[in-house]
Amino acid sequence: xxxxxxxxxxxAFMAALFLxxxxxxxxxFVVVHNWAFLGVGISHAAFGGVALGFLLGVSPDIPALIFxxxxxxxxxxxxxxxxxxxxxxxxxxxxxxxxxxxILFSFSKGYTSDAFSYLFGNIxxxxxxxxxxxxxxxxxxxxxxxxxLKGLILMAIxxxxxxxxxxxxxxxxxxxxxxxxxxxxLAIKLVGVILVTALVVVPASVAMRMxxxxxxxxxxxxxVGLAVNLVGLAVSYALDLPPxxxxxxxxxxxxxxxxxxxxxx
Amino acid sequence: MPVPAIELKGxxxxxxxxxxxxxxxxxxxxxxxxxxxxxxxxxxxxLLKTIxxxxxxxxxxxxxxxxxPRQAVKKGWLGYLPQRMMGRTFPISALEVVMLGxxxxxxxxxxxxxxxKEEALYALELVGLADKAHHPFPHLSGGEQQRVLIAxxxxxxxxxxxxxxxxTGVDVVAQEGLYQVLKRLKExxxxxxxxxxxxxxxxxxxxxxxxxxxxxLHFSGDPWGAxxxxxxxxxxxxxxxxxxxxxxxxxxxxLRSLKGHDD
Numbered sequence: 306x307x308x309x310x311x312x313x314x315x316x317a318f319m320a321a322l323f324l325x326x327x328x329x330x331x332x333x334f335v336v337v338h339n340w341a342f343l344g345v346g347i348s349h350a351a352f353g354g355v356a357l358g359f360l361l362g363v364s365p366d367i368p369a370l371i372f373x374x375x376x377x378x379x380x381x382x383x384x385x386x387x388x389x390x391x392x393x394x395x396x397x398x399x400x401x402x403x404x405x406x407x408i409l410f411s412f413s414k415g416y417t418s419d420a421f422s423y424l425f426g427n428i429x430x431x432x433x434x435x436x437x438x439x440x441x442x443x444x445x446x447x448x449x450x451x452x453x454l455k456g457l458i459l460m461a462i463x464x465x466x467x468x469x470x471x472x473x474x475x476x477x478x479x480x481x482x483x484x485x486x487x488x489x490x491l492a493i494k495l496v497g498v499i500l501v502t503a504l505v506v507v508p509a510s511v512a513m514r515m516x517x518x519x520x521x522x523x524x525x526x527x528x529v530g531l532a533v534n535l536v537g538l539a540v541s542y543a544l545d546l547p548p549x550x551x552x553x554x555x556x557x558x559x560x561x562x563x564x565x566x567x568x569x570x
Numbered sequence: 571m572p573v574p575a576i577e578l579k580g581x582x583x584x585x586x587x588x589x590x591x592x593x594x595x596x597x598x599x600x601x602x603x604x605x606x607x608x609x610x611x612x613x614x615x616x617l618l619k620t621i622x623x624x625x626x627x628x629x630x631x632x633x634x635x636x637x638x639p640r641q642a643v644k645k646g647w648l649g650y651l652p653q654r655m656m657g658r659t660f661p662i663s664a665l666e667v668v669m670l671g672x673x674x675x676x677x678x679x680x681x682x683x684x685x686x687k688e689e690a691l692y693a694l695e696l697v698g699l700a701d702k703a704h705h706p707f708p709h710l711s712g713g714e715q716q717r718v719l720i721a722x723x724x725x726x727x728x729x730x731x732x733x734x735x736x737x738t739g740v741d742v743v744a745q746e747g748l749y750q751v752l753k754r755l756k757e758x759x760x761x762x763x764x765x766x767x768x769x770x771x772x773x774x775x776x777x778x779x780x781x782x783x784x785x786x787l788h789f790s791g792d793p794w795g796a797x798x799x800x801x802x803x804x805x806x807x808x809x810x811x812x813x814x815x816x817x818x819x820x821x822x823x824x825l826r827s828l829k830g831h832d833d
Contacts, residue, residue, distance in 0.1 A: 462657030469650045517706035
């Protein structure tokens with residue numbers, strides 16, 4: 306059955322499927338923590354790493370990962386140690402890292418098309434190894450959230466309340482940031498630095514318009530994420546358009562449709 | 571003599587180079603209901619957070635039932651209602667909020683069982699909201715949300731309840747209801763309650779002791795002792811009028827400091 310499907314499309318389909326499961330689950334926490342800008346910050350910081358990889362002549366994936374994780378940890382640290390809002394830290398960090406990326410790219414001549422594929426995604430670059438990584442991080446994220454769900458929910462409501470109940474809030478906070486950084490970096494190959502935010506923010510935002518129960522919202526978010534990624538990928542294949550762009554437009558359209566829904570009761 | 575619920579000895583807290591609490595020494599016995607009053611920026615919230623171990627003091631010592639605050643937190647002895655709640659729009663039912671209060675170090679990664687649900691319903695009953703158990707938390711009124719959060723704090727079966735302005739966003743009638751509920755809970759559950767509030771006149775009736783705090787402790791003791799306008803004027807730094815509410819509502823007495831008033 307799989308013989309007629311080109312390997313790149315199979316890889317893209319599997320990546321879209323697992324990334325939907327991964328990002329839509331994290332999407333709930335992104336939305337309830339008001340971290341919409343965090344995905345933007347992490348992905349743009351990763352771009353600095355991509356550029357460094359090109360300049361050094363190594364695979365950009367590892368430096369991108371290091372930049373993204375470092376950005377997430379710095380954003381967390383600035384919030385927790387100095388009491389600055391995450392958005393302030395993100396605004397500073399993301400423009401700096403992006404600036405570094407552009408400067409580094411200008412040193413490494415002849416890579417404009419590669420830069421473009423990281424900015425807007427390129428499904429041809431997804432390998433079997435990437436799929437294993439995406440699958441592994443997805444599994445890890447589900448285990449983490451499944452195990453610590455009560456603590457994570459209480460922390461999202463109020464961190465001091467979570468502390469008073471003896472929940473290790475710093476551990477949960479940084480772990481969530483780390484998983485988000487990993488998920489965003491993995492999604493960059495599929496949808497690119499600029500459009501990854503759509504997959505991080507839209508699923509839970511749509512789901513929030515449909516229920517007042519966090520359990521249902523998480524489930525609806527997964528369905529929305531799967532719809533966005535798979536419909537986006539199908540449209541991209543059918544019309545020969547970049548998949549990141551078709552997914553972002555699908556996500557935006559679904560959110561617009563959700564606006565006509567009545568307030569959930 | 572039982573160990574005091576809370577004891578502070580010479581506690582000084584500095585935040586961003588500013589002294590927020592200066593050499594606070596006070597003792598709160600088990601089973602007492604305390605009101606803490608004082609102006610904005612007077613260190614009331616910082617005092618609660620220091621008792622909880624969220625803010626470590628630069629000098630002095632805090633003990634909660636004889637233990638350092640963080641150890642008391644780990645034992646689940648403290649219930650807390652924070653002043654600013656970010657999560658008031660969080661998609662969750664009132665009952666689930668209360669059940670989260672039953673989270674504790676050793677069980678927070680286990681799923682909820684019926685026992686927890688029953689206890690949460692009981693806590694909601696105590697605050698008179700059993701009929702709203704399945705309502706979405708964001709759809710409740712400000713007063714109802716406060717009562718759900720108090721039920722949440724109670725669900726953990728704390729020995730000490732710390733409440734930071736529980737009357738925020740609650741109308742006057744509901745405020746009295748809230749204080750009545752707390753007074754009743756204190757008796758029924760032998761709780762020690764420490765409540766930060768702006769409601770100078772009204773709480774004097776419900777609490778056993780009052781502490782007047784503006785960086786230093788200006789007064790601590792019998793609530794009527796705090797209803798002295800000279801003391802309150804010193805505390806708030808300007809002339810004050812205090813409406814002291816009568817228990818049977820037969821009229822409100824006005825205490826007024828004359829300094830700076832021509833009338």
